[in-house]
Amino acid sequence: MEDSSRVSERGAGWACQKIGTFEKLRPNQSTFTWLRPTTLWRSRNEILARWLGDPSPQVRRRWVAAQRERGADPGFRVPVAAGEEFSFLVLGDTGEGDASQYAVVPGMLKIGQGTSFAIIASDVIYPTGSGNEYCDKFFRPYKDYPAPIYAVPGNHDWYDGLGGFMRVFCDAPPLALQRQGFRPSLPGLRGLLWKKPDPIDETALAKARELRGLPAQRGQYERRGRRDRDGRWAVQPGPYWVLDTGRLLIVGIDTGIDGTLDREQGEWLRRVSSEPLPKILITGKPIYVNNAHHPCPIEGGGTVDDVVRDPANRYVAVIGGDVHNYQRYPIRVDDRTIQYVVSGGGGAFTHATHTIPRVDVGGVEEDEFRCYPLRGDSLSFYSLLYSRRLHLRGLYVTPEEGVALMSRQIGNVPPRPASNLRLTARMRWAARMLGGWPMPFHLPVGRFFHRWISELSDWDTPPFFKNFLHLSVVGDSLRIRCYAATGCLLQEIDPPLEDEVEIPL
Ligand SMILES: [Fe+2]
Structure with a gap:
C-alpha cells in the first residue's frame, strides 16, 4: 500500500492537481x-x-x-x-x-x-x-x-x-x-x-x-x-x-x-x-x-x-x-x-460511511472493520457539499478535522495518521449536523441524499x-x-x- 487514503490526504485524492x-x-x-x-x-x-x-x-x-x-x-x-x-x-x-x-x-x-x-x-x-x-x-x-x-x-x-x-x-x-x-x-x-x-x-x-x-x-x-x-x-x-x-x-x-x-x-x-x-x-x-x-x-x-x-x-x-x-x-x-x-x-x-457506528456486528471488532471512503473523508466530503449548497462556511470540516472527529466519536485507532488536533465546538456542531456525531436528526447523507439532494450539489x-x-x-x-x-x-x-x-x- 504505497499511497492511499489510509496513508495521506493526497492518497485520498484531496490534493487533486489535475482531473483524470x-x-x-x-x-x-x-x-x-x-x-x-x-x-x-x-x-x-x-x-x-x-x-x-x-x-x-x-x-x-x-x-x-x-x-x-x-x-x-x-x-x-x-x-x-x-x-x-x-x-x-x-x-x-x-x-x-x-x-x-x-x-x-x-x-x-x-x-x-x-x-x-x-x-x-x-x-x-x-x-x-x-x-x-x-x-x-x-x-x-x-x-x-x-x-x-x-x-x-x-x-x-x-x-x-x-x-x-x-x-x-x-x-x-x-x-x-x-x-x-x-x-x-x-x-x-x-x-x-x-x-x-x-x-x-x-x-x-x-x-x-x-x-x-x-x-x-x-x-x-x-x-x-x-x-x-x-x-x-x-x-x-x-x-x-x-x-x-x-x-x-x-x-x-x-x-x-x-x-x-x-x-x-x-x-x-x-x-x-x-x-x-x-x-x-x-x-x-x-x-x-x-x-x-x-x-x-x-x-x-x-x-x-x-x-x-x-x-x-x-x-x-x-x-x-x-x-x-x-x-x-x-x-x-x-x-x-x-x-x-x-x-x-x-x-x-x-x-456516506461516517454514519456507520462503532462496528460490533457478528462479533467483528471495530479495528478489524474496513471501509472506503474513510469515515473522516466521508464527513469532510459531505460537509463540503452542504457548506457550498447552504452557503454555510462553518459547516465545512477539513479532511484532517474529519478524521479526528470520527476517530473521537468511534473510539478507534485513527485510520490515517493525524496531528494532535484540538476539536472545537464548531467542528463538533458540523459533525452533528451531518450525522457523524449523535443528534436526533441530521442532514440527509444516505439514499435520500443520493435521490434528492445530490442533484443540487453540482458535484463534478x-x-x-x-x-x-x-x-x-x-x-x-x-x-x-x-x-x-x-x-x-x-x-x-x-x-x-x-x-x-x-x-x-
Ligand atoms: Fe444502487
Missing part, C-alpha cells in the same frame, strides 16, 4: 438527474413495490422458465476456462452514465489488465434498467475492457421488469407478459400504476453492442461455439448463475427489489452450494452492511446466510452491491472466517471516492483487493490500494 482522463471518455457532459419529473414518474415502481409488494419473484420465475425453454443450461452454469491461477474484477452499482461512473474506468482498465472477466453486482442501469440506456451506461464505459462482463441485477434493473437486463446479458426476447407490462398478473392498484417495460430500440441496441463486439468480450460460449435453441449466442443463462472456473465457483444470485429469493432460486442455490469447490457469493444486497445483518430470506424458509455459513458449502466470501461505498466485515463462523464485503462504489453517487469535481475490486487466485489462496477511483489523474495512473485480504482456499 476519464472526462474524454464521456459521451456528453450531462449529469444524471433524479429530479426530472419524468425520472421520478419512471421510478414509480420503486414506491409501488415498497408499499404494495414486490412482484419480482413471480416475474423472475417466468424469465427462468423462458430461458430453460430456450435451451439455457439447466443448472444456469457458465463454464469459464480461466486456468489454475486467474483474476477478475467486481464492480457494484455502476449505471448512472455520468462523471462518477466514467471516473472508475481508467483505473479499472489498468488494474484489470490480464483479468479473465468482470462482474457487475447490482444496478447496472439507473434509474429503471431500461434496455435503451445500455449504450452510455454500459457498452461505452466498458468498451475497452477486453474480457466478458457478467452481472446480477439490482433493484433498479427490476423497475423495468428486468427486460433490459435479460435482453443485454442473456439475449432473451421479451416475455409475452412483459409486453403487456405484467399488468394482467398484478392485481389492483399496483397493476394499474405499474410502469410498463420500455420497448427496446433493437437497431440502437445492436449498434451499442458493437462497442463491446469482440469475440473475447462476448464470452466463453461463443468461443466454444455453443448456441441456445434459437441459434443465438448465449453469454449468461439467466439473472442468477454460477461461473465454474474449475478452481472456484462464483455464485451470483438475484435478490430482486426487496432483497429476497424465490423458492426455485433458493433450491438452485442450495444445490449449487453443495458442490465440493470453494465458493464466493455475489449478491445484489449485502448480508452485512452498516453494522447490521441482513440474512436474505428464501421463500419457503431459511436464509441465504444459512447457506453461506454451512461449513459443507465452503463459502469464503460474500460480495454485495446496493450501498454505494466499500465495507468489509471478517465474520468468524466456527473455526473459519468468512469475508462479507460491500462493494457498491462502482459508479453511482457515494453513500474529484475526489469521487469510488471503488472496484480485483480478485485473484494465486497458489492456494484467494486475494481480494479494493482499489480507489478518485477522478484525479494521479490516482488514475496509480490506483490506490485501499484494502487487501488473503483467504486460504
Whole structure:
C-alpha cells in the first residue's frame, strides 16, 4: 500500500492537481438527474413495490422458465476456462452514465489488465434498467475492457421488469407478459400504476453492442461455439448463475427489489452450494452492511446466510452491491472466517460511511472493520457539499478535522495518521449536523441524499471516492483487493490500494 487514503490526504485524492482522463471518455457532459419529473414518474415502481409488494419473484420465475425453454443450461452454469491461477474484477452499482461512473474506468482498465472477466453486482442501469440506456451506461464505459462482463441485477434493473437486463446479458426476447407490462398478473392498484417495460430500440441496441463486439468480450460460449435453441449466442443463462472456473465457483444470485429469493432460486442455490469447490457469493444486497445483518430470506424458509455459513458449502466470501461505498466485515463462523464485503462504489453517487457506528456486528471488532471512503473523508466530503449548497462556511470540516472527529466519536485507532488536533465546538456542531456525531436528526447523507439532494450539489469535481475490486487466485489462496477511483489523474495512473485480504482456499 504505497499511497492511499489510509496513508495521506493526497492518497485520498484531496490534493487533486489535475482531473483524470476519464472526462474524454464521456459521451456528453450531462449529469444524471433524479429530479426530472419524468425520472421520478419512471421510478414509480420503486414506491409501488415498497408499499404494495414486490412482484419480482413471480416475474423472475417466468424469465427462468423462458430461458430453460430456450435451451439455457439447466443448472444456469457458465463454464469459464480461466486456468489454475486467474483474476477478475467486481464492480457494484455502476449505471448512472455520468462523471462518477466514467471516473472508475481508467483505473479499472489498468488494474484489470490480464483479468479473465468482470462482474457487475447490482444496478447496472439507473434509474429503471431500461434496455435503451445500455449504450452510455454500459457498452461505452466498458468498451475497452477486453474480457466478458457478467452481472446480477439490482433493484433498479427490476423497475423495468428486468427486460433490459435479460435482453443485454442473456439475449432473451421479451416475455409475452412483459409486453403487456405484467399488468394482467398484478392485481389492483399496483397493476394499474405499474410502469410498463420500455420497448427496446433493437437497431440502437445492436449498434451499442458493437462497442463491446469482440469475440473475447462476448464470452466463453461463443468461443466454444455453443448456441441456445434459437441459434443465438448465449453469454449468461439467466439473472442468477454460477461461473465454474474449475478452481472456484462464483455464485451470483438475484435478490430482486426487496432483497429476497424465490423458492426455485433458493433450491438452485442450495444445490449449487453443495458442490465440493470453494465458493464466493455475489449478491445484489449485502448480508452485512452498516453494522447490521441482513440474512436474505428464501421463500419457503431459511436464509441465504444459512447457506453461506454451512461449513459443507465452503463459502469464503460474500460480495454485495446496493450501498454505494466499500465495507468489509471478517465474520468468524466456527473455526473459519468468512469475508462479507460491500462493494457498491462502482459508479453511482457515494453513500456516506461516517454514519456507520462503532462496528460490533457478528462479533467483528471495530479495528478489524474496513471501509472506503474513510469515515473522516466521508464527513469532510459531505460537509463540503452542504457548506457550498447552504452557503454555510462553518459547516465545512477539513479532511484532517474529519478524521479526528470520527476517530473521537468511534473510539478507534485513527485510520490515517493525524496531528494532535484540538476539536472545537464548531467542528463538533458540523459533525452533528451531518450525522457523524449523535443528534436526533441530521442532514440527509444516505439514499435520500443520493435521490434528492445530490442533484443540487453540482458535484463534478474529484475526489469521487469510488471503488472496484480485483480478485485473484494465486497458489492456494484467494486475494481480494479494493482499489480507489478518485477522478484525479494521479490516482488514475496509480490506483490506490485501499484494502487487501488473503483467504486460504
Ligand atoms: Fe444502487
